[in-house]
Amino acid sequence: MFTKAFRVKANTVIKGSDRRKLKADISAGFPSLSPKEVSELVPNKEELNVVKIYAHKGDAVTLYVLHKNPLFFEVDKRLYPTVYMLWRFPNVLPAFTTWPPVLQKFIGGADLMLPGVVVPSSGLPVVKQGDCCAVTVVSNRAPMAVGTAAVSSTEMCSAGMKGRGVFVLHTYMDHLWAFGDQSGPPNLSGDNQSETVNGEEYDVETEEALDENVEALEQFSGTADDQVMEQPCPGIEELSLVEHHQEKENECRCSEEAEVNQDEQKTPQELMDALLLQCFLHALKSKVKKSELPLLTSTFLRNHMFSCCPSGKQLDIKKSSYKKLSKFLQIMQQQHNLVRVKELSKGVESIVEVYWKNPELRSFCAPDDPDMEEAPVHLIGEGEKPYHPPEITTLYSVSARLEPLFLEANKRKGEILQPAEVRRVITEYVKKNELVDDNNKNYVIINPTLCDCLLDKSEYQEVEALKWDDLFSRTLGRMQECYQLVFPGQAPVKKKGHIEPIDITVASRGSNKKVTLIKNLEVYGLDPTVVSAALQYRVQASSVLQPVPGSKDKVLVQIQGNQVHQVGNLLLDHYEIPRKYIQGLDKAPKSGKKK
Incomplete structure (x- = not known):
């Protein structure tokens, strides 16, 4: 979820009522935490920020940040801990253990596959499908990733530890981790430096040997994504690394040749069906955002599926076995359970929901097609100068009426100031003229200059003092508003007005x-x-x-x-x-x- 940069929508300090609700949600979601530990995570007298963000897929996510570190993130009204929180309380979630090289694959967006899970002598942690769980690495109990169980622990064992084990949402060294202080995980290895793995003793030396073998395999083959995820312990096979790689290469070559032969044997209609499904999955995975839903089916076809068609090929539904887009989407809904299509108005269908966790969609890998990626850039005319939005700052100009108030600070009419500078000038004026009310420090006594500058005529005889906030707001309200634009690499531009x-x-x-x-x-x-x-x-x-x-x-x-x-x-x-x-x-x- 956080493999790519996200966009911050809002960052505010949490309210008292929301703080109490957050405590209740944490206690309910993580019952192993004691009330004292919950109070440590959500202290009453320390600033806790609520940050609203949009992930790169369009998901609306709420972060709860303490001391610049995100401790929890909320998606679809469900609360998940971050690695920063789990490093303080590592036993909050049931944890699956894997090999250290697999961590790098999580950062790239991979999930935890069951062949990569290290099964300790005590057995797997007990989880149900959808339960929140953590992922640790051998030799360190500090959680490195957070996700949800793809299946229950019983189903994992019955499946022979094959398939997907954990849908990874957040991991150490992703963009959510980078939003914090970017500290590393603690060493929670404890006294026990070894454990039993599939009947064999595993220790730190074994781990180092495994790391070296995986690095050698990566250098030899160019990539080890699939091999690391599917083979938890490279180096203990009978074949040497070179023989193993050659065997894999032969398998891939045979597989590719078989696919080419199959394609040659397919009818044009079957080829179009396959292309249609490929473009459909590609569009759902890389083009559609949750914020776009509901999405007209015609718009989805025109803007998303067509742009996912590989170069040299042409998408034509009429040449497929479906003939119509509505029939194709109906099959995707009923048989594949990928989307939900609804007729929101008569004769007009829209995609109202995408099932992002569908195994077929999650396991789909978009084909490499450089021409397809470059085409949009060329078409929209970008690429020469990447655009960066300007930094916009509201400023205030000293008006003729307020000039007497700013003269002591050598600020004349027409001078443009930052809001913080205006507050500083007013504060210094009040303190220099000893206008703070002795009985109540929250009030400022109105002298003749403040009266002329800030009060209406009807208030001259009635108002004798103003609160600090009222004093500042009246001052800014009687100044002329300006703004400043700062574009990257350019001098600031100041203009009057809104x-x-x-x-x-x-x-x-x-x-x-x-x-x-x-x-x-x-x-x-x-x-x-x-x-x-x-x-x-x-x-x-x-x-x-x-x-x-x-x-x-x-x-x-x-x-x-x-x-x-x-x-x-x-x-x-x-x-x-x-x-x-x-x-x-x-x-x-x-x-x-x-x-």
């Missing part, structure tokens, strides 16, 4: 045809030509550029249809423009309705 948001509107043209209009892109350093080309590629609709009436240097992007949802996705996810600087996202069409 920053104009990117404005998205929907208008009617001709016989009630809808068009989407986007303006003010230039304010944020976006090239309207590039944005227009990107949208045209995404929605497969015509777009044009028009001058903004009354403006010499601004251009309006017009694209056919109500494309507010796609415009929002492009600005928020791709260009990473903060939502507060985009207006009109609420004009997106309701799910299932025609655009």
Whole structure:
């Protein structure tokens, strides 16, 4: 889940009521923790932050951060501990043990396969399917990964320890770990430096030998992803590493030749069925985000499946055995249990749910096709200069009315200040003139200068003191608002007034045809030509550029249809423009309705 960088939506200090709820949730989810230990994780008098993030797949995740380290993350209203929390309380979750080289595969997004599980003499930990569990490595009890059990421990044994054991959600050295202080795991090896593995004694020297063998295998073969996951103990086989690799190469070569022969024997209809399934799985795994659902089936085909078609091949449903997209999706829903399709409005179907944990989808590996990856970059006109959103800061200019208040700090009318600098100037003025109320330090006594600068005429005889917060808010409210834009590698740009948001509107043209209009892109350093080309590629609709009436240097992007949802996705996810600087996202069409 955190193999790629995520986007932070909000970072706030937890409220008292939410703190109590979090304690109750931790106690209920992890009953082995004592009340004292729960209080250590959620202290009453220390700052605990709630961070809302979007993972790269679009999942909304809530982090609970203490002392800059995320201790818990919440997905779909379920609480999971991070490795930082488990390093403090390593016995909270049932733990599966694996070999140290497998840890590197977790970082790349792999799950824990049962052949890679080390079975101790005491047996596997007792878990049910879906239970939260940890993964440790031999010789150290400090958990290195967190996930959910793919099957129960009973089913693991009955399956002969084959197949997937744990769906890994978070691991040491992923982006969630990097969000903290990036400290390493503690050494919790204890007194017992060896344990029994499948009837043989395993110690630290054995581990070092295994690491050397795996490294040699990786250097020889180029990659050891599948071999490490499927073979828990390389080096104890009868074959040497070179013989083993040659055997694997021969198997792969025979497998590839067999696949080619099978493809030659298949009819064009069967080949199209296979291509259709491949593009479907590829689109679900790498293109669709949870935030896009519900997703029109026609949009899914046009924007996602077609873009996943390998170069040199053409996707045509009419040449498949399904003939229609609706029938194909029905099979994917009923027989494969990959998606749930629903008719949200008459005659219009949408994908309302994707079953991300489906084994067929999780095990699917997208084929390498460099041309397919480069095509979108070329089509949207990007690549010459990667775009980085500007850093936007609100500033305040000293007004004529407030000039007497700022003269002691040598700040004249028109001078632009940071909000923190304004607070510092006001605080120094109050202390220098001894205006803090002796009876209540939360109040500031109003002298003639403060009266003229901050009070209305009707308040002259009534208000004798103001709270600090009221004093600061009145000061900022009577200053002229400005803003500063800082683009990477460029000098800061300061302008007066409010920053104009990117404005998205929907208008009617001709016989009630809808068009989407986007303006003010230039304010944020976006090239309207590039944005227009990107949208045209995404929605497969015509777009044009028009001058903004009354403006010499601004251009309006017009694209056919109500494309507010796609415009929002492009600005928020791709260009990473903060939502507060985009207006009109609420004009997106309701799910299932025609655009």
